[in-house]
Amino acid sequence: MAATARGYPFPILYNKKGDVARAYGVYNQSAAYANPAVFVVDTSGSVAWEHRASAYHRTPLDDIIAQLEKLN
Amino acid sequence: MVEKYRIGLTQLKASPSPLGGRVRVGVKSHASNIVPNCLIPNRKHLVRFWAAVALALAVLALAACGSAAQPTDEAPVATVEPATAPAATPGSGYGSTGAAAPETQDNIAPKFTLPSAAGDFVSLDSFAGDRNVVLVFYRGFW
Numbered sequence: 001m002a003a004t005a006r007g008y009p010f011p012i013l014y015n016k017k018g019d020v021a022r023a024y025g026v027y028n029q030s031a032a033y034a035n036p037a038v039f040v041v042d043t044s045g046s047v048a049w050e051h052r053a054s055a056y057h058r059t060p061l062d063d064i065i066a067q068l069e070k071l072n
Numbered sequence: 073m074v075e076k077y078r079i080g081l082t083q084l085k086a087s088p089s090p091l092g093g094r095v096r097v098g099v100k101s102h103a104s105n106i107v108p109n110c111l112i113p114n115r116k117h118l119v120r121f122w123a124a125v126a127l128a129l130a131v132l133a134l135a136a137c138g139s140a141a142q143p144t145d146e147a148p149v150a151t152v153e154p155a156t157a158p159a160a161t162p163g164s165g166y167g168s169t170g171a172a173a174p175e176t177q178d179n180i181a182p183k184f185t186l187p188s189a190a191g192d193f194v195s196l197d198s199f200a201g202d203r204n205v206v207l208v209f210y211r212g213f214w
Contacts, residue, residue: 011194013186023182026209033211039181041196041205046179048204064206071204 026052040067181207 021027021034028035038059040049049067051059185195199205 012189013194014189015184015186020182020184020186021209023184024207024209034209036211037209039205039207041181041199041207043199043201043204045181045183045196045200047181048179059208068204068206 038064040064040071042071181205 015021015034018027018032018034024037024039026035026037027033036053036058038051038053039047042048048071051063053059181196183196185193185197188194196205196207
């Protein structure tokens, strides 16, 4: 996976229209932005886990890692 | 800059807060570095920027599958297949917490192809059969 311009080892994608956020059900229509959320998609393309963070709370990194480890 | 932060504050206030109305504004002084100048000349454009979703795809090499396989069939257009939208499911709204078994019917992640900061296009499909994907919706501040 090629690094991005700023050196992050993952792609940073831009979804100006917010349609992807809508497709995942995390779009905040009134505020016109995506609510923070994390989805773990497995190799079959299925959502293995999801976390829609409450306002002002981030998804704990350990939770994400734990879910990824379950997939192996 | 001042105007920019003011807008951010307004949006935060409009959001439901479990903190009882307390508003915490996370201001990143270097935020302008990641925002193309063409996108922040005035209020209108700024709102548009925040309206955009910053998607971070953290792809972790946990699937010990073939490494060199590099699918390259993405069309150079941002598309979303609307057919499988688990999104509208009631009860999966803002504020719900992590669930081992998502409420969606088939659990298929909606496919997409979006432009990346590196200048290319990235599609969720390109990781199928190869990598697990952590898809992070990040709105650009906080």
